[in-house]
Amino acid sequence: MAQAMIGVIGGSGVYGVDGLEGAEWRRVESPWGEPSDALLFGTLGGTPVCFLPRHGRGHVQTPSSINYRANIDAMKRAGVTDVISVSACGSFREEMAPGDFVIVDQFIDRTFARDKSFFGPGCVAHVSMAEPVCPRLGDALETAARACGITVHRGGTYLAMEGPQFSSVAESRLYKGWGCHVIGMTNMPEAKLAREAELCYATVAMVTDYDAWHEDHDAVDVAAVIRVLTGNAEKARALVKAVVPAFGGERAPCPHGCDRALEYALITQPEARDPRALAMLDAVAGRMLG
Numbered sequence: 407m408a409q410a411m412i413g414v415i416g417g418s419g420v421y422g423v424d425g426l427e428g429a430e431w432r433r434v435e436s437p438w439g440e441p442s443d444a445l446l447f448g449t450l451g452g453t454p455v456c457f458l459p460r461h462g463r464g465h466v467q468t469p470s471s472i473n474y475r476a477n478i479d480a481m482k483r484a485g486v487t488d489v490i491s492v493s494a495c496g497s498f499r500e501e502m503a504p505g506d507f508v509i510v511d512q513f514i515d516r517t518f519a520r521d522k523s524f525f526g527p528g529c530v531a532h533v534s535m536a537e538p539v540c541p542r543l544g545d546a547l548e549t550a551a552r553a554c555g556i557t558v559h560r561g562g563t564y565l566a567m568e569g570p571q572f573s574s575v576a577e578s579r580l581y582k583g584w585g586c587h588v589i590g591m592t593n594m595p596e597a598k599l600a601r602e603a604e605l606c607y608a609t610v611a612m613v614t615d616y617d618a619w620h621e622d623h624d625a626v627d628v629a630a631v632i633r634v635l636t637g638n639a640e641k642a643r644a645l646v647k648a649v650v651p652a653f654g655g656e657r658a659p660c661p662h663g664c665d666r667a668l669e670y671a672l673i674t675q676p677e678a679r680d681p682r683a684l685a686m687l688d689a690v691a692g693r694m695l696g
């Protein structure tokens with residue numbers, strides 16, 4: 407049985423980890439290009455942690471310019487087993503109010519200007535995204551959030567939009583009508599790539615606003631997001647500090663199969679695989695490709 411290493415991808419407002427012991431920023435090279443930043447390594451209560459600011463320090467990457475493949479590959483390469491994605495979001499539900507956290511369990515991917523797979527010509531794979539979020543990681547996050555006194559909702563659908571502009575009123579009403587719970591710009595293709603890399607993945611979506619559908623609230627703008635973000639970010643850092651020690655010691659394989667996602671996904675015949683494609687997949691799929 408292996409030891410867990412928890413990867414934390416910090417979104418808007420979350421640019422570090424509280425109480426990280428032995429903290430050290432280290433660049434991780436990836437064949438997929440430049441990750442958003444160096445990775446911050448350390449331990450929390452003895453459990454290894456690796457933190458990556460999704461937009462880079464200083465928030466320099468847009469949702470569309472983030473190299474999601476390099477970010478996930480770098481984490482996999484560094485030994486991460488579980489990814490906690492911390493993300494600001496708008497809400498389509500009255501009861502999911504600014505300041506609340508949502509542990510989402512579904513995504514609708516409306517992004518269109520991003521590289522979405524590690525696989526392609528020369529090595530084709532189709533992983534299941536039916537259940538994109540790891541319930542074991544979600545359980546740990548829910549328990550830790552409640553222990554921290556955070557108002558947390560379990561389950562919800564996150565609509566990933568391309569951005570960087572926010573939605574129109576018509577779009578916001580449309581997504582609400584589709585049954586979505588929250589909206590953001592970054593969790594896709596991040597969640598798809600984490601699944602391809604056989605990493606457990608869960609999102610803590612921190613509500614900052616009611617997007618543009620709510621008649622009693624102004625449509626979202628960055629100033630409104632930032633007003634709520636500061637408090638949310640403090641709660642998120644407390645949550646990370648509380649959840650990581652739950653992963654200490656030896657750990658059983660994922661009961662939901664996240665760590666074996668490629669087992670029935672690769673379809674290119676071994677003799678037809680392109681060695682150049684395989685070389686790029688050494689970290690993500692080395693377990694399966696030998």
Ligand SMILES: CSC[C@H]1O[C@H](OP(=O)(O)O)[C@H](O)[C@@H]1O
Nearest residue numbers: 417418469493494590591592631
């Ligand atoms: C600063 S508001 C819009 C911005 O915030 C969210 O980022 P993240 O998911 O990284 O927290 C949203 O997706 C947009 O990128």
Ligand SMILES: Nc1ncnc2[nH]cnc12
Nearest residue numbers: 494495496589590617626
């Ligand atoms: N309303 C919203 N739409 C997209 N991304 C967001 N991030 C925070 N609030 C958002």
